[in-house]
Amino acid sequence: MDTRVLSILIIGIIVVVFLILFFSFVPIGLWISAAAADVKVSIFNLIGMRLRRVVPSRIIIPLIKSTKAGMNVNVNQLEAHYLAGGNVDKVVDALIGAHRANIELLFEKAAAIDLAGRDVLEAVKMSVNPKVIETPNVSAVSKDGIELLVKARVTVRANLERLVGGAGEATVLARVGEGIVTTVGSSESHKEVLENPDKISKVVLSKGLDAGTAFEILSIDIADVDVGRNIGAQLQTLQAEADKNIAQAKAEERRAMAVAQEQEMRAAVVQAEAEVPRAMAQALREGKLGIMDYYDMQNIVADTKMRNSISATGKKGMGIKNIDEDK
Structure with a gap:
């Protein structure tokens, strides 16, 4: 009797351990959730994910979200993107956001953006809600030599078509800064810029600075213009100082040459005077003196x-x- 009870107990323990291992390996809960959401995923497909070292929840939950949102995404696409190292959840959220905003975005494009290292969900949000980028103070000098410190606000919208391979925010800021420097530098006077700061916006915006970038520039607004140093006066002062130093150097050179010439002439006189006694002695010997x-x-x-x-x-x-x- 004791032996039978022990055998039943051992068998029960084995069954319990087997069931625990089975349910931990086979995600029955996910299969039930998928079935309740009308997502067709077989239990063998879930087991295959385990064997391929894919976390089933990372695939099934985004698949349920996309199905409920009316997106045509299948398990193979999500699993392939997961195995490639992508963020499946963000890609699906981006697809849902683009679908709700009537923005055309295919799964392949969203997956490529995600694998390129960009935040595809943030890109979709920026397409719906444009982002404002503020430039640092850009130093520019007008033709009258006055420095102006210009700060601009650039409103950009993500361009999903150019997001892969397109330049980032740093390139946009650099191009805007270059446009500001060029526009201020071509102005005859700094007063002209202070009177019409919108001239900078119009000229810079007309240059097509968003070409080859991942953004579309909607507007460029001048936030602040400050008057800086008088660069022209400083340059003239430095030039005058340099001219003075050159003139002093040339004068010193002429003085040194004059002193050297004087020394040479004195040496010639001394040499000539040294010849006088010799000549007199020669004249005495010859009887001429x-x-x-x-x-x-x-x-x-x-x-x-x-x-x-x-x-x-x-x-x-x-x-x-x-x-x-x-x-």
């Missing part, structure tokens, strides 16, 4: 030195500097 002539010349030199000394002493007493002393 007599000894009395030499003494007379020495007397003249001594008399000249004495006169110069007396003259210098007299000038000092009268408060007059000698020119040779200054030199």
Whole structure:
């Protein structure tokens, strides 16, 4: 009797464990939910998902949502997108949102956008409700040299056709900034821009800045225009300073050349004076200069030195500097 009870108990435990494993592997709850929502999914298909390492709830729940929304999406499409690493739930939500807003969006396009790394649901929302992008302060200089700091608000709408491979928000902001710089730079005066800021919007908007981007620019509105530095005056000041430095450098070069030339001339004079005693000695040896002539010349030199000394002493007493002393 005890043996039979033990056998029944063991069999019961085995059955319970088997049922637990069966119901944990086979998603009966999802199959019942799908059947209640009139979604045709067989139990073997759910088991196949388990074998293919696909979480059945990630497929069945979005499939139920799409079926209730009237979308023509099948299990194979959702499972293939899941295996490719996509977000099935977001793709289905995006399809439902586009369907409700009368925006044509096929499953293949939505899946491609999702696999490209973009938020397809956010893109659909932006198609329905345009987004406002605010640029940072853009520095631009008009022809009169005055800097203007311009801030613009760009209203964009997602272009689902160009969302795959199209440029992002950074490209749109860069192009708008370039258009602002070009428009302000072509203005004769900064006052002209301050009087008609809408001129920037019209010119920039007419350039077709949304070409090749994932957005469609609806409007460009100038939010703020501030007057900055006088760039023209600063550039003129820097140019004048540079011209002054160049002129000083050239003047210093000319002075150095004059000093060098003067030194060369003095050296030539010293060299010539050094040749005088040699020439006199040669003249004495050759008899061209007599000894009395030499003494007379020495007397003249001594008399000249004495006169110069007396003259210098007299000038000092009268408060007059000698020119040779200054030199």
